Amino acid sequence: MQVTVNGEQREIAAQTVDALLSELAYEGTHVAIAVNFEVLPKSQWADAILKSGDEIEIITPRQGG
Amino acid sequence: MVNFYGKSFSSRLLIGTALYPSPKIMQDAIRASGSQIVTVSLRRETAGGRTGDAFWSLIRELDVTVLPNTAGCRGVREAVTTAKLARELFGTHWIKLEVIADNDTLQPDVVGLVEAASILIKDGFEVFPYCTEDLGVAMRLVDAGCRVVMPWAAPIGSAKGITNRDALRLLRARLPDITLVVDAGIGAPSHAAHALELGYDAVLLNTAVAKAADPVAMAGAFKLAVEAGRSAYEAGLMETRDFASPSTPVVGTPFWHAVS
Numbered sequence: 001m002q003v004t005v006n007g008e009q010r011e012i013a014a015q016t017v018d019a020l021l022s023e024l025a026y027e028g029t030h031v032a033i034a035v036n037f038e039v040l041p042k043s044q045w046a047d048a049i050l051k052s053g054d055e056i057e058i059i060t061p062r063q064g065g
Numbered sequence: 066m067v068n069f070y071g072k073s074f075s076s077r078l079l080i081g082t083a084l085y086p087s088p089k090i091m092q093d094a095i096r097a098s099g100s101q102i103v104t105v106s107l108r109r110e111t112a113g114g115r116t117g118d119a120f121w122s123l124i125r126e127l128d129v130t131v132l133p134n135t136a137g138c139r140g141v142r143e144a145v146t147t148a149k150l151a152r153e154l155f156g157t158h159w160i161k162l163e164v165i166a167d168n169d170t171l172q173p174d175v176v177g178l179v180e181a182a183s184i185l186i187k188d189g190f191e192v193f194p195y196c197t198e199d200l201g202v203a204m205r206l207v208d209a210g211c212r213v214v215m216p217w218a219a220p221i222g223s224a225k226g227i228t229n230r231d232a233l234r235l236l237r238a239r240l241p242d243i244t245l246v247v248d249a250g251i252g253a254p255s256h257a258a259h260a261l262e263l264g265y266d267a268v269l270l271n272t273a274v275a276k277a278a279d280p281v282a283m284a285g286a287f288k289l290a291v292e293a294g295r296s297a298y299e300a301g302l303m304e305t306r307d308f309a310s311p312s313t314p315v316v317g318t319p320f321w322h323a324v325s
Contacts, residue, residue: 064133
């Protein structure tokens with residue numbers, strides 16, 4: 001299905017957030033997830049079902065001031 | 066000691082983690098600064114990248130308190146969602162809240178800031194709002210539940226130091242129970258000392274250290290300046306006056322009788 005990941009349109013096979021992270025090779029990295037501006041706690045990643053058109057943000061720590 | 070939401074710190078210097086020449090220099094500069102609170106940001110991870118992980122392990126090695134920020138956010142929804150992502154990512158209720166009105170000046174959007182602060186405080190956050198020196202805005206932030214307020218000295222990265230001293234003094238006088246931090250616009254250790262001399266509880270800076278020719282040495286200079294400024298404030302500065310006042314006694318001046 002078509003979703004937007006970090007602002008880019010992508011075709012993905014994954015149905016859940018957990019599966020998406022492994023599909024995109026983020027598994028085991030320190031990230032936070034928002035889907036359609038809703039932040040999903042890690043405890044929900046295995047069960048959170050993605051749907052076509054979702055806007056997914058995969059966020060990581062970065063230098064800042 | 067300075068208090069941020071019930072936690073006490075001996076260092077009054079909060080420092081950013083961006084723009085250093087290398088990760089090693091960042092770590093060395095933060096250590097040299099004596100800072101116990103460092104601010105970090107969040108960004109989109111590039112596909113498969115591990116840059117975030119690498120940066121995060123450098124920060125954890127420093128054993129400091131992390132203050133995540135919403136740097137660059139340009140709307141209330143964006144800032145609130147970023148704050149919630151930061152809470153997940155860093156496991157803290159602290160957030161340095163930035164809502165930016167204008168990309169060229171990085172002027173805070175104070176209306177959006179008050180709204181975002183209210184939303185986040187109701188959700189259990191402890192908010193460090195980056196704001197202008199306007200007293201009315203600061204009072205609105207306090208009404209919303211902020212116990213820390215962080216007015217700018219001058220625009221972010223401008224290195225101009227305190228451009229509106231009278232307004233910052235007014236904030237200090239009117240908000241005696243609020244932890245006040247000068248955030249942004251500091252370019253030199255003397256600027257930081259000035260903020261502490263005005264009774265500000267702390268300063269937050271980044272570029273002045275990171276972009277110095279020798280960031281580690283500059284971090285040390287800022288540490289000393291902040292300590293000097295605070296000591297001066299506690300010692301009680303003399304009042305300024307418009308005309309001269311002799312420091313040497315006038316009585317007994319030689320040849321005094323010859324002067325008409």
